[in-house]
Amino acid sequence: MKLVVMHLTGNYAVAWAVKLSRVKVVSAYPITPQTTIVEKISEFIESGMMDAKIVRVESEHSALATVFGAASSGVRAFTATSSHGLMYMYEMVWWSAGARVPIVMAIVTRTIGAPWNIWSDHSDFMSQRDTGWLMIFAEHNQEVLDSVIQLFRITEDPRVYLPGMIALDAFILSHTTEPVDVPDQSLVDSFLPSRRQPYTFKSGDPITMGNLPSNPRDNMKMRWDVHESLVAAKKVIMEVDREWGELTGRSYGGLIECYRCSDAKYFIIGVGAWVGDMREAVDMLRSEGYEVGLIKLRFVRPFPAEELAEVVRGGKGAIVFDRSVSAGSAGPLYLDTVAHLGALNVGVPVKNVIAGIAGVDVTYNDIAGVVRSFIEEIESKGVVSNYVEWYFG
Amino acid sequence: MIVGGISIRELPRKKYLLPGNSSCPGCPEALGLRYLGMALGDRVILVVPAGCSTVIEGLAPNYSMRFPIVNVPFASADAVASGVATAKEVLGEDAVVVVWAGDGATADIGFATLSGAAERGDNIIHICVDNEAYMNTGIQRSSLTPYGAWTTTTWTGKKERKKDVPLIMLMHKVPYVATASVGYPMDFIEKLRRAASIKGFKYIHLHAPCPTGWRFDPSLTVEVAKLAVETGMWILFEAINGKVKISPSSLPYRDRSRRKPIRDYIKIQGRFRALTDKELRKLESMVDDVWDTLIKFT
Numbered sequence: 141m142k143l144v145v146m147h148l149t150g151n152y153a154v155a156w157a158v159k160l161s162r163v164k165v166v167s168a169y170p171i172t173p174q175t176t177i178v179e180k181i182s183e184f185i186e187s188g189m190m191d192a193k194i195v196r197v198e199s200e201h202s203a204l205a206t207v208f209g210a211a212s213s214g215v216r217a218f219t220a221t222s223s224h225g226l227m228y229m230y231e232m233v234w235w236s237a238g239a240r241v242p243i244v245m246a247i248v249t250r251t252i253g254a255p256w257n258i259w260s261d262h263s264d265f266m267s268q269r270d271t272g273w274l275m276i277f278a279e280h281n282q283e284v285l286d287s288v289i290q291l292f293r294i295t296e297d298p299r300v301y302l303p304g305m306i307a308l309d310a311f312i313l314s315h316t317t318e319p320v321d322v323p324d325q326s327l328v329d330s331f332l333p334s335r336r337q338p339y340t341f342k343s344g345d346p347i348t349m350g351n352l353p354s355n356p357r358d359n360m361k362m363r364w365d366v367h368e369s370l371v372a373a374k375k376v377i378m379e380v381d382r383e384w385g386e387l388t389g390r391s392y393g394g395l396i397e398c399y400r401c402s403d404a405k406y407f408i409i410g411v412g413a414w415v416g417d418m419r420e421a422v423d424m425l426r427s428e429g430y431e432v433g434l435i436k437l438r439f440v441r442p443f444p445a446e447e448l449a450e451v452v453r454g455g456k457g458a459i460v461f462d463r464s465v466s467a468g469s470a471g472p473l474y475l476d477t478v479a480h481l482g483a484l485n486v487g488v489p490v491k492n493v494i495a496g497i498a499g500v501d502v503t504y505n506d507i508a509g510v511v512r513s514f515i516e517e518i519e520s521k522g523v524v525s526n527y528v529e530w531y532f533g
Numbered sequence: 534m535i536v537g538g539i540s541i542r543e544l545p546r547k548k549y550l551l552p553g554n555s556s557c558p559g560c561p562e563a564l565g566l567r568y569l570g571m572a573l574g575d576r577v578i579l580v581v582p583a584g585c586s587t588v589i590e591g592l593a594p595n596y597s598m599r600f601p602i603v604n605v606p607f608a609s610a611d612a613v614a615s616g617v618a619t620a621k622e623v624l625g626e627d628a629v630v631v632v633w634a635g636d637g638a639t640a641d642i643g644f645a646t647l648s649g650a651a652e653r654g655d656n657i658i659h660i661c662v663d664n665e666a667y668m669n670t671g672i673q674r675s676s677l678t679p680y681g682a683w684t685t686t687t688w689t690g691k692k693e694r695k696k697d698v699p700l701i702m703l704m705h706k707v708p709y710v711a712t713a714s715v716g717y718p719m720d721f722i723e724k725l726r727r728a729a730s731i732k733g734f735k736y737i738h739l740h741a742p743c744p745t746g747w748r749f750d751p752s753l754t755v756e757v758a759k760l761a762v763e764t765g766m767w768i769l770f771e772a773i774n775g776k777v778k779i780s781p782s783s784l785p786y787r788d789r790s791r792r793k794p795i796r797d798y799i800k801i802q803g804r805f806r807a808l809t810d811k812e813l814r815k816l817e818s819m820v821d822d823v824w825d826t827l828i829k830f831t
Contacts, residue, residue, distance in 0.1 A: 164620070164623045165616060165619050165620055165623065167612075167615075167616065192623075193619050193622070193623060195615055195616065195619055195653070195655070196653070197612055197615070197649055197653075198645055198646070198648070198649030198652075199645060199646070199649070201608060201609060201612070201646070202609065202611075202612035202615075202645075202646050202649055203612075205605065205606075205609035205610075205612035205613045205616065205646070206612045206613065206615050206616035206619070207616060208605075208609075208613055208616060209580070209603065209605075209612065209613035209614060209615065209616025209617040209618075209619075209620070210616035210617065210619050210620040210623075211616070211620075212603060212616075212617070213578075213616065213617045213620035213621060213624075214620055214624055215620045215623050215624065217616070217620075231606050231608075231609075232606060232609060235605070235606050235609075341578055341601050341603055341617060342578070342601065342621075342626060342628065343575055343576050343577065343578055343601070343626070343627060343628040343629070344575040344576075344601075345601055346596070346598060346599045346600055346601050346602075347601050347602075348590060348593075348596055348598070348601065348602040348603075348604065349602075349603060349604060350603070350604030350605070351587065351590045351591065351592070351593050351596065351602070351604055352587065352588065352590075352592050352593065353592065353593045354592035354593060354594070354595065358593070358594075
């Protein structure tokens with residue numbers, strides 16, 4: 141296989157993936173740090189490198205509305221946003237999932253105001269977890285490109301037929317250049333079939349979507365089916381990741397990826413770009429003799445509950461790093477983790493660390509320090525005293 | 534009957550709004566939807582934001598229409614329609630993408646979206662079915678409720694004037710802007726067909742007297758609609774590429790002396806029952822003002 145390595149920011153990696161996926165309609169409204177995705181796509185289209193239409197709308201609500209209209213009418217469609225833009229399109233996020241329209245959206249994760257702040261945390265992305273979209277995090281720019289292409293395939297699989305969003309951390313990925321292998325168009329074409337969707341609006345065909353149900357139970361079943369399809373998507377995610385691995389040599393474990401887990405007693409659990417720092421922290425702690433491994437969650441929806449439980453079971457503790465918080469409770473990743481581990485009878489102490497909110501920098505030294513204290517507390521006392529810890533660095 | 538070159542005999546007999554639908558008796562939207570079917574038939578893809586038409590469609594799995602309908606959130610209609618039209622252009626499929634929106638989804642919550650699609654020149658027809666209040670939620674005032682009208686959020690009559698959306702759309706310099714009325718079906722059908730023949734953004738504002746919200750007898754919908762035109766309260770016009778032409782049915786009322794008294798229009802509606810003589814004079818002067826402004830563009 142021929143490697144074509146380009147130097148791409150995370151945002152340009154998204155743009156290249158969208159081009160390779162032969163998207164036909166793109167619509168977006170500018171917001172930092174998403175903007176350069178759509179700038180690049182505009183350049184592709186206007187220079188004739190990409191055969192697609194771009195609709196330059198007046199708001200994010202309209203961006204997802206336009207993409208919803210195009211996708212429900214028979215073409216592959218894409219949008220991207222961040223933070224307040226995602227908040228503004230929230231209504232359409234739900235509508236697109238309820239309507240079962242495959243769409244892919246990139247979220248360059250950025251904190252939410254007040255106050256104004258453009259730096260990364262996961263508040264925007266994680267606030268979407270009840271909507272019914274597939275939700276995937278990327279750790280680096282190669283994974284960004286690969287995951288966008290995979291996501292088109294997964295969302296358009298008849299076993300799934302739901303929209304999907306991919307998170308890439310503001311600036312840490314979006315504006316940082318890394319070497320990225322950009323696959324051949326022919327490779328992507330062989331991987332990604334032409335557009336499939338559950339129904340298509342066209343003239344002369346009097347179908348409707350979204351009118352009032354005569355029986356709320358039918359409506360409840362629609363919602364149940366969204367949930368069931370997300371659970372069923374796990375199998376599709378594994379298949380797609382395996383096939384992509386065969387084609388490119390790059391596989392990400394599907395739902396989760398484990399790093400130095402096989403003999404680990406303690407597990408770090410995280411998502412997004414700082415997983416790279418967590419790898420460094422694991423190496424550092426291992427060299428000090430700590431039996432620690434890392435579980436990177438790629439997908440947060442569907443939530444890989446059984447997959448996580450299987451790794452953690454038999455361990456002595458887990459520590460979940462959240463870059464967002466459900467204020468008044470705990471970090472969302474932690475809440476999902478403890479709920480499912482508890483229900484699946486994985487009885488290990490689990491600690492939550494809330495860090496990196498509003499773009500506060502967190503280094504692998506910070507992560508190693510927090511994990512070291514956690515392990516020492518368990519080893520000496522057997523319990524976690526402060527199970528939701530805010531770490532300010 | 535032949536109006537503007539269209540014979541009623543030539544109109545399709547196929548019903549696009551089926552009998553037994555859940556519209557109120559005397560519903561103007563039901564009239565308008567029938568005329569839309571007669572004018573454009575199978576070419577239509579309808580985009581419907583929240584409103585009375587959402588209910589008129591009927592309860593799933595039943596369905597009262599023979600149009601494909603994309604139901605969409607309130608403030609999204611024109612943007613969804615832009616997406617549909619763009620997809621159809623990419624796919625090379627014929628379609629007339631029509632937004633069927635009330636006064637809220639046009640002039641208020643959906644206004645930015647409407648303006649955006651117009652400015653971009655997206656290839657859609659936006660029809661504002663103007664029943665002059667939020668009827669579906671129970672007759673609350675909108676920016677298109679006329680001065681003096683009772684609603685459930687203006688118990689002593691609305692204190693502000695009606696927003697002039699057709700002129701605002703004219704100022705977007707779109708290729709086609711027209712007003713219509715459910716009391717003048719052939720005029721509306723002709724305008725719909727003209728709009729469908731033009732590429733780009735088209736706006737038609739359909740006046741739709743609502744017996745439930747305006748408090749008049751459901752048998753009088755067409756009569757009230759006609760009185761609105763005959764008193765000059767509603768002006769039928771058409772503007773192709775910005776050039777305004779008063780439509781034949783409104784042309785006589787350019788001359789103020791030929792208009793019926795506005796009192797005739799308001800006295801058959803319960804919503805104006807608290808209007809004082811002073812307020813009536815203010816309403817009359819507002820109507821004159823709308824005419825004066827419009828005539829400047831002819």
